[in-house]
Amino acid sequence: MKHKSDYLVIGSGLAGLMFALKASEFGTVTIITKSKIDNTNTSYAQGGIATVKKVNDSYESHISDTLIAGDGICNEDVVRTVVTEGPEMIKDLIKVGAKFDKKEDGTYDLGKEGGHSENRIFHHKDNTGFEIQRALTETVKNHKNITIFENYYAVDLITQHHLGYTIIRDKSDIECYGAYVLNPDTQEVERFVSKITYMATGGLGNIYDITTNPKVATGDGIAMAYRAKVLIDSMEFVQFHPTALYNKNERPSFLITEALRGFGAILRDKNGYAFMIDYDERKDLAPRDIVARAIDTEMKKSGDEFVYLDATHLDSDKLKSHFPNIYKKCLTLEIDITKNLIPVAPAAHYLVGGIKVDKNGRSSIKRLYAAGECSSTGLHGANRLASNSLLEALVYADKASEDSKTRLKDISINEKIPKWHDDGATHPEEMILITQSFKELQQIMTYYVGIVRSNLRLNRALNRLEIIYRETTKLYDRSKVSKEICELRNAVNISYLIIKMAKARKESRGLHYTVDYPQKGKLL
Numbered sequence: 428m429k430h431k432s433d434y435l436v437i438g439s440g441l442a443g444l445m446f447a448l449k450a451s452e453f454g455t456v457t458i459i460t461k462s463k464i465d466n467t468n469t470s471y472a473q474g475g476i477a478t479v480k481k482v483n484d485s486y487e488s489h490i491s492d493t494l495i496a497g498d499g500i501c502n503e504d505v506v507r508t509v510v511t512e513g514p515e516m517i518k519d520l521i522k523v524g525a526k527f528d529k530k531e532d533g534t535y536d537l538g539k540e541g542g543h544s545e546n547r548i549f550h551h552k553d554n555t556g557f558e559i560q561r562a563l564t565e566t567v568k569n570h571k572n573i574t575i576f577e578n579y580y581a582v583d584l585i586t587q588h589h590l591g592y593t594i595i596r597d598k599s600d601i602e603c604y605g606a607y608v609l610n611p612d613t614q615e616v617e618r619f620v621s622k623i624t625y626m627a628t629g630g631l632g633n634i635y636d637i638t639t640n641p642k643v644a645t646g647d648g649i650a651m652a653y654r655a656k657v658l659i660d661s662m663e664f665v666q667f668h669p670t671a672l673y674n675k676n677e678r679p680s681f682l683i684t685e686a687l688r689g690f691g692a693i694l695r696d697k698n699g700y701a702f703m704i705d706y707d708e709r710k711d712l713a714p715r716d717i718v719a720r721a722i723d724t725e726m727k728k729s730g731d732e733f734v735y736l737d738a739t740h741l742d743s744d745k746l747k748s749h750f751p752n753i754y755k756k757c758l759t760l761e762i763d764i765t766k767n768l769i770p771v772a773p774a775a776h777y778l779v780g781g782i783k784v785d786k787n788g789r790s791s792i793k794r795l796y797a798a799g800e801c802s803s804t805g806l807h808g809a810n811r812l813a814s815n816s817l818l819e820a821l822v823y824a825d826k827a828s829e830d831s832k833t834r835l836k837d838i839s840i841n842e843k844i845p846k847w848h849d850d851g852a853t854h855p856e857e858m859i860l861i862t863q864s865f866k867e868l869q870q871i872m873t874y875y876v877g878i879v880r881s882n883l884r885l886n887r888a889l890n891r892l893e894i895i896y897r898e899t900t901k902l903y904d905r906s907k908v909s910k911e912i913c914e915l916r917n918a919v920n921i922s923y924l925i926i927k928m929a930k931a932r933k934e935s936r937g938l939h940y941t942v943d944y945p946q947k948g949k950l951l
């Protein structure tokens with residue numbers, strides 16, 4: 428089966444749906460998404476979107492906060508563009524029906540989060556992402572130019588490599604013609620061909636033991652693009668959210684938003700000591716990497732699996748009305764946040780790196796764009812400032828749609844894409860082996876490639892991963908394609924990229940902290 432459209436969008440979070448909406452003004456759009464349309468990281472976002480609005484805020488202040496969090500390696504031009512274009516992008520979201528909280532006087536009720544020097548977070552209660560996803564989903568579902576394929580799983584990008592007869596002399600000549608995608612009903616791989624392919628597959632939290640990300644976040648898009656020989660960077664920068672609710676067997680871990688600390692909640696050890704004073708003068712509102720490392724250190728010192736977040740001194744009515752979901756969720760564990768301390772621990776949360784894109788969202792492969800968490804724009808440098816990622820997804824969805832529309836007329840759909848071949852392949856005799864390899868990989872990444880790293884740990888991780896890589900490659904080669912085997916193959920690919928890039932960065936910077944080079948410095 429062959430499907431054709433002007434644009435193929437892989438992923439249905441903010442980056443995917445916003446692009447789809449904008450691109451649909453210029454051509455036909457197909458969206459494929461591996462689960463239900465709203466099963467995305469976007470739906471889970473709590474805090475909100477950072478954008479300058481308030482009278483006493485300024486672009487320069489947001490730019491400066493972003494650059495400080497990025498620890499010296501943000502692309503300043505990108506930071507300026509994203510920050511200054513933010514307010515228009517928020518208007519676009521409001522136009523599609525997303526609602527943000529307002530104060531009684533009708534002005535927006537802007538929140539404050541760690542690393543921000545002003546109140547500039549547009550939010551909807553404590554479930555901003557859910558509200559954004561709702562508004563966008565309703566709009567795309569009713570759009571005549573957009574066709575949505577739910578539960579369809581993208582396996583590989585289609586490039587000249589699949590045509591067989593083309594010799595690629597230079598990586599910059601690689602072109603993308605669409606993707607091979609697994610149909611959930613027939614279990615056959617189908618061809619989705621397009622003039623432009625746009626990757627919006629989100630993050631990779633699930634390669635770690637504890638994560639705030641839903642199950643769909645397995646780094647598929649980055650791995651697919653990597654196999655197609657795209658340029659990838661900054662994979663060593665994986666952000667761990669400092670405060671996920673500690674509840675041992677829950678996956679994904681429930682996030683206790685930074686906004687709660689912005690609101691006045693304080694981290695304490697089990698003796699009640701507010702330990703952040705020992706780590707940073709900004710205390711509980713220091714950037715995430717500092718807070719996560721502080722908690723990691725406290726946990727290692729005490730041997731405990733969590734520390735506490737204390738909101739008991741705050742106005743209880745305001746607490747409940749600002750954070751209704753956190754309040755309700757904690758109550759299910761018999762924790763009343765107005766009276767009890769909340770047990771929290773760090774969890775894998777966000778990937779800074781990914782498919783390298785230019786200022787228009789173009790990747791190094793022709794006809795392939797990327798945006799959102801699977802892309803690397805240079806905005807975040809070595810560390811993402813809270814609530815800057817939804818903003819980045821919005822701005823780059825816009826840039827990619829503007830840029831790609833000018834190219835549509837010069838591109839035609841490649842009609843010579845061969846069918847997917849896996850003749851002779853069978854389903855693995857024991858699917859459990861895939862699950863077990865995935866668990867092993869999660870442990871390797873958690874133990875050896877987590878918040879605090881060392882050369883010894885990274886080498887260990889690489890050696891162990893190589894065994895899983897060999898086993899998985901063999902299994903993949905003789906198996907019929909399934910979502911499970913593909914996710915494992917992708918997880919191996921991206922873990923490899925993280926370890927390799929972490930090994931290459933011979934310094935501590937931002938989210939990459941290593942005991943071998945505790946100081947920041949020039950790359951050796």
Ligand SMILES: Cc1cc2nc3c(=O)[nH]c(=O)nc-3n(C[C@H](O)[C@H](O)[C@H](O)COP(=O)(O)OP(=O)(O)OC[C@H]3O[C@@H](n4cnc5c(N)ncnc54)[C@H](O)[C@@H]3O)c2cc1C
Pocket residue numbers: 437438439440441442443459460461462464466467468469470471472473474475476477555556579580581582627628629630639640641643644647648682776777798799800801813814815816817818820
């Ligand atoms: C708990 C939590 C709270 C957060 N809070 C905030 C916040 O307050 N502010 C902020 O700015 N950011 C926040 N973030 C980060 C932010 O939500 C994400 O970075 C952002 O939503 C990513 O959007 P996206 O469109 O790139 O990807 P996603 O929203 O994750 O969408 C990815 C899509 O790709 C699909 N997909 C993946 N692989 C395949 C495949 N092989 N085939 C087909 N489809 C595929 C998925 O099914 C999904 O539809 C938070 C994240 C989490 C997890």
